[in-house]
Amino acid sequence: xxxxxxxxxxxxxxxxxxxxxxxxxxxxxxxxxxxxxxxxxxxxxxxxxxxxxxxxxxxxxxxxxxxxxxxxxxxxxxxxxxxxxxxxxxxxxxxxxxxxxxxxxxxxxxxxxxxxxxxxxxxxxxxxxxxxxxxxxxxxxxxxxxxxxxxxxxxxxxxxxxxxxxxxxxxxxxxxxxxxxxxxxxxxxxxxxxxxxxxxxxxxxxxxxxxxxxxxxxxxxxxxxxxxxxxxxxxxxxxxxxxxxxxxxxxxxxxxxxxxxxxxxxxxxxxxxxxxxxxxxxxxxxxxxxxxxxxxxxxxxxxxxxxxxxxxxxxxxxxxxxxxxxxxxxxxxxxxxxxxxxxxxxxxxxxxxxxxxxxxxxxxxxxxxxxxxxxxxxxxxxxxxxxxxxxxxxxxxxxxxxxxxxxxxxxxxxxxxxxxxxxxxxxxxxxxxxxxxxxxxxxxxxxxxxxxxxxxxxxxxxxxxxxxxxxxxxxxxxxxxxxxxxxxxxxxxxxxxxxxxxxxxxxxxxxxx
Amino acid sequence: xxxxxxxxxxxxxxxxxxxxxxxxxxxxxxxxxxxxxxxxxxxxxxxxxxxxxxxxxxxxxxxxxxxxxxxxxxxxxxxxxxxxxxxxxxxxxxxxxxxxxxxxxxxxxxxxxxxxxxxxxxxxxxxxxxxxxxxxxxxxxxx
Numbered sequence: 079x080x081x082x083x084x085x086x087x088x089x090x091x092x093x094x095x096x097x098x099x100x101x102x103x104x105x106x107x108x109x110x111x112x113x114x115x116x117x118x119x120x121x122x123x124x125x126x127x128x129x130x131x132x133x134x135x136x137x138x139x140x141x142x143x144x145x146x147x148x149x150x151x152x153x154x155x156x157x158x159x160x161x162x163x164x165x166x167x168x169x170x171x172x173x174x175x176x177x178x179x180x181x182x183x184x185x186x187x188x189x190x191x192x193x194x195x196x197x198x199x200x201x202x203x204x205x206x207x208x209x210x211x212x213x214x215x216x217x218x219x220x221x222x223x224x225x226x227x228x229x230x231x232x233x234x235x236x237x238x239x240x241x242x243x244x245x246x247x248x249x250x251x252x253x254x255x256x257x258x259x260x261x262x263x264x265x266x267x268x269x270x271x272x273x274x275x276x277x278x279x280x281x282x283x284x285x286x287x288x289x290x291x292x293x294x295x296x297x298x299x300x301x302x303x304x305x306x307x308x309x310x311x312x313x314x315x316x317x318x319x320x321x322x323x324x325x326x327x328x329x330x331x332x333x334x335x336x337x338x339x340x341x342x343x344x345x346x347x348x349x350x351x352x353x354x355x356x357x358x359x360x361x362x363x364x365x366x367x368x369x370x371x372x373x374x375x376x377x378x379x380x381x382x383x384x385x386x387x388x389x390x391x392x393x394x395x396x397x398x399x400x401x402x403x404x405x406x407x408x409x410x411x412x413x414x415x416x417x418x419x420x421x422x423x424x425x426x427x428x429x430x431x432x433x434x435x436x437x438x439x440x441x442x443x444x445x446x447x448x449x450x451x452x453x454x455x456x457x458x459x460x461x462x463x464x465x466x467x468x469x470x471x472x473x474x475x476x477x478x479x480x481x482x483x484x485x486x487x488x489x490x491x492x493x494x495x496x497x498x499x500x501x502x503x504x505x506x507x508x509x510x511x512x513x514x515x516x517x518x519x520x521x522x523x524x525x526x527x528x529x530x531x532x533x534x535x536x537x538x539x540x541x542x543x544x545x546x547x548x549x550x551x552x553x554x555x556x557x558x559x560x561x562x563x564x565x566x567x568x569x570x571x572x573x574x575x576x577x578x579x580x581x582x583x584x585x586x587x588x589x590x591x
Numbered sequence: 592x593x594x595x596x597x598x599x600x601x602x603x604x605x606x607x608x609x610x611x612x613x614x615x616x617x618x619x620x621x622x623x624x625x626x627x628x629x630x631x632x633x634x635x636x637x638x639x640x641x642x643x644x645x646x647x648x649x650x651x652x653x654x655x656x657x658x659x660x661x662x663x664x665x666x667x668x669x670x671x672x673x674x675x676x677x678x679x680x681x682x683x684x685x686x687x688x689x690x691x692x693x694x695x696x697x698x699x700x701x702x703x704x705x706x707x708x709x710x711x712x713x714x715x716x717x718x719x720x721x722x723x724x725x726x727x728x729x730x731x732x733x734x
Contacts, residue, residue, distance in 0.1 A: 083722040128718035138698040140621060140691075141714030150633040160683055169719075292719070316718055317628060379708065406708065410604070411693030416685060417670035418607040425610050427706055491675070491682070513679040 081284050083129060084325075086293035086313045092325040094289060096122040098580075099309055099329040100336055101296050101345070104171020106553030107336030108275035109213070109570040111283045113577035121288040122327050124309060126295035126337075127167035128316035129276060130174075135266035139407035142265050145316070146175055153340065155443060155519055157458025159512035161364065164520040165338060168266075169292050170276035172338075173566065177263045177384035177402075178252040178272045180219045181563035182210050183571065184392070195558045196530025200539055200579070201572060209571035217253035217273045219567075222385045225252075228259040230381010232431045235370075236401040237386045239477030245390035250400070252382070261403035263383035294325055297451070299333055299349035299549065306333040306549035332548035332580065335526070335555070336573065340455060342555040343525030344447035346536070346543065353544055355536050356526060360443040361560045363521035364459050365436035367402060367412075368471050369487040370478030371496070376431045378403040392562045396438035397470040404432055412516060414487070414495050423495070431478065435470025436521070438562035439463040445525040459517065464510045472505040489516050521565050526555035541576050552576050592638055593622045598659065599641045600692040602666050603685075609705075613692055616699040625691070637691060640684035647673060647681065 084092060097119035100107045107123060115121045128145070136145045143151040148167035155161040166175045188206055192198030213219075223229050233249070240247040253273040263272065270277055284290060297311040308329045313322035335342045343357045383403045391397035404412075406427060413423050443457030459467075475486045475497070485496040491514040493504050508514065526543070528551075529535030536543060537556055543549040552573040554565055561568055597618045606612035626634060648654045648661060651672035658669055674685045696702055700710035 083719065085718065085720045085722075087721075129722075130718050134715055134717045134719070136714035136716070137711035138714055139694040140625065140698065141716070143694070144628055145714070145716065145718075149630050152630065152633045152636065159679065317716060319630070405697065406703070406706070407694040407697030408690075409693070410697045411686070411690040413693075414674065415671055416603045416674035416689065417667040418605055419667075419671050420674070420689070421604055421607045421610055421612050425608065513682075 081287060081289070083284065083290045083292065085129065086315045086322050088322045091323045092291070094122055094327045096120050096289070096327055096329045097331040098122070098334060099124060099327040100334045100552075101309055102171060102336035102338060102341065102553060103169050103275060103280060103290070104166070104336060104338060104553065105173050105275065105566045105569045106573040107171065107334070108173070108279040109573040110334050110336065110552040110577035111288065112279040113574050114581055115283040115286040115288050117581040119331065119581065121283055122291065122329070123280060123283060123288065124291045124294050124296055124311070124327060125169045126314070127169060127292065129169035129290070129292040130266070132266070132268050132270045135268055137265070139405055146266060153453070155455040155457035157443070157456055157512070159458075159517070161457060161517045161519050163340065163455065163522065164518060165340065165522070169280065169290065170274045173272070173274040174266050174276065175264050176566060177250070178254050179250045179384060179387070179564040180214060180217065180253050180567040181251065183561065183568040184563060186393070187559060187561055190559055195528065195535070196539060197528055197558070200541065201575060205575050206571055209574050210567060213567065213570050213574065217278070218255050219251050219253050222249040222252050222382045225254055226257040226259050226382050226385070228381050230259060230261065230385055230403070231376045232378050232403055233381055233385030233401045235376065235431055235481040236399075236433050236477060239481040240388050240390070240399065240473070242480050243473065243477055245388050245473070247386060247388035247390065249385055250382070250387045257382060259381050261379045261381055261383045264405060291325055291327070296337070296345060297348070299345065300326070301349070301546060304545065305547045309333060332550060334577070335549070335551045336553035339522035339525050339554045340445055340453050342551055342553055343445045344453050346526060347447045351543060351546060353536050355534050357444050357446050358442070359524040359527045359534070359558065360445045360455065360457065361441070361523040362439060362457060362519045363398070363436045363560060364439055364463065364517045364519050365434050366467055366471065366489065366515050366517055367404065367432050367434045368474045368478070368489065370431045370433070370481070370483035371426055371485045371487065372429045372431060372481070372483050375428045377428055378430060378432060379406070389563060391470065391473070392438065395466050395469050396562060397466055398436040398438070398562060399470055399474060400434050400436065402432050402434045412489070414489060431483070433474045433477070435467055435474060437463050437466045437470065438560045457519070459512055461510050464512065464515070467515065468506055468508050471508075472502055475502045475505055490514055523554050523557045523560055523565065526551045527558040528556045529558055541579060550576060550580065593619065593626055595645070596622050596637070596641055599644050599688060600695065602658070602670055603688055603692045604696045605667070611699070611701050611705055613696050616696065616701065618695060621695045621698075636687050640687040643681065643684040644673060644688060650681070651676065
């Protein structure tokens with residue numbers, strides 16, 4: 079089985095031995111897997127989604143919903159409103175559909191982890207800094223303007239607009255090589271410019287003797303006398319969802335969970351782990367977009383998908399402001415109105431620029447195993463989160479007008495469809511009601527958080543899931559706070575630090591200090 | 592259901608001022624694909640939303656008629672009223688319908704051509720089957 083990739087099969091059943099099994103192949107799972115594989119361990123990665131190469135990527139949004147999102151993108155969080163969750167279910171996970179943005183973990187976050195969660199011995203500045211540096215170098219993290227054929231008007235106008243407002247704003251840092259400016263990050267990069275996990279780390283794990291099981295949702299972590307000894311599940315056809323052969327992976331050194339902030343905690347619950355903090359402290363960066371309509375063409379779809387960002391308001395207001403080229407199909411679905419009014423409003427799509435406020439929300443939610451193998455996420459942004467969003471949206475509206483927009487479309491229920499430069503105050507006074515805003519959740523954290531307090535954490539500073547030996551969590555579930563920046567780089571760094579500790583402790587145990 | 596959905600989506604994205612809407616687009620193929628391939632949850636949400644649209648003119652216009660019987664102008668007013676309705680669930684039902692309608696409308700080659708965007712290719716729907724790579728080193732814990 080060395081170097082193998084096993085996809086859906088109706089039969090026969092599959093049984094594989096490994097040193098480590100990693101459940102999930104996104105930024106956390108792949109980052110941990112490559113460290114362990116390079117250290118000489120046999121690693122098997124198990125992924126619920128299919129392995130799709132660039133030539134397999136869908137073109138249309140319906141195809142994206144079918145091929146890259148779990149459950150056709152119908153994952154939602156519910157509270158007092160319904161919030162769509164943007165996640166991928168494919169080999170490479172979120173690294174396939176994100177905008178390739180890599181931001182270093184802010185120093186205040188590392189300090190908070192130390193002071194409030196007792197993680198300083200593991201995730202200190204030195205270790206985090208070294209891991210972040212190494213990953214940035216390996217994945218070719220560069221300024222968007224350096225490695226793209228066309229930066230894009232959408233990005234340039236946000237850069238200029240926020241800079242004119244006196245806010246520190248910059249091109250994003252991304253892990254790409256030879257970006258063709260097709261603004262299609264969300265649909266998977268057909269040019270393989272994005273350094274997604276299935277383009278680099280995962281094939282390397284295979285070349286080092288590891289294996290990958292795709293179309294393979296894990297249903298249970300197998301334990302014996304409190305020790306995690308592997309995982310099991312059944313293959314599932316990615317199109318028909320028909321169940322196939324059973325699979326089982328025996329891992330003699332341990333199980334690493336990286337099934338995402340919506341997948342890890344429910345799987346731990348289904349596997350009989352019962353801890354007071356499991357499924358709690360679930361957090362996110364909810365975001366909402368605001369559109370500016372310009373007299374001249376902007377053309378959202380020529381340039382980097384998300385080329386500009388500002389975290390000038392991160393500390394004061396918990397805000398990240400960024401550009402975003404949402405595909406035409408999604409813009410059509412999310413533009414206000416219906417009937418002739420809606421079609422008419424879409425005629426100026428080439429003149430639209432779209433920018434987003436992502437909120438470092440204070441809200442805490444829960445994630446639990448649902449019925450029929452599903453997941454139930456309860457989450458409700460707080461009034462303070464809504465106030466932050468109002469501030470961010472108002473700043474973006476001002477930036478649009480600074481750049482010459484003839485109107486801004488706030489997309490808030492209760493406000494006019496379009497407002498002028500004298501009406502930005504309407505956004506600042508917009509309803510503090512989640513149902514009035516079009517929130518989307520894309521950065522997710524928690525559910526199995528790390529910490530020193532057993533009542534408030536699932537994973538201890540020793541990196542084990544409490545009460546279960548050889549069971550670890552290496553994805554965003556473990557992060558005890560939000561970040562206020564894109565989490566991919568942080569997730570990778572934390573996963574690699576944990577994996578290195580595992581490799582070192584195993585080595586010490588088996589070969590002496 | 593496909594016929595009903597076609598009618599509802601065409602009402603939400605009608606042609607106007609020369610821009611092609613879903614009333615002139617090929618809806619059958621994507622909707623059939625959707626009814627065959629989408630998850631049960633997704634389809635259920637979509638069908639319930641379509642029913643909500645059809646049976647809510649009593650709420651939006653005060654008319655005790657299904658939307659299927661409305662004239663063009665009244666249907667347009669119904670669609671608009673439902674999209675901005677004060678009841679959150681009504682707006683959510685419209686969001687579901689508009690998400691699917693928008694996905695089909697924005698991918699239609701004629702629409703894309705009119706807006707100056709290149710047409711999409713087909714969705715291959717393929718994925719990597721079993722595959723083996725050359726192993727450059729056998730696993731062996733580094734000393």
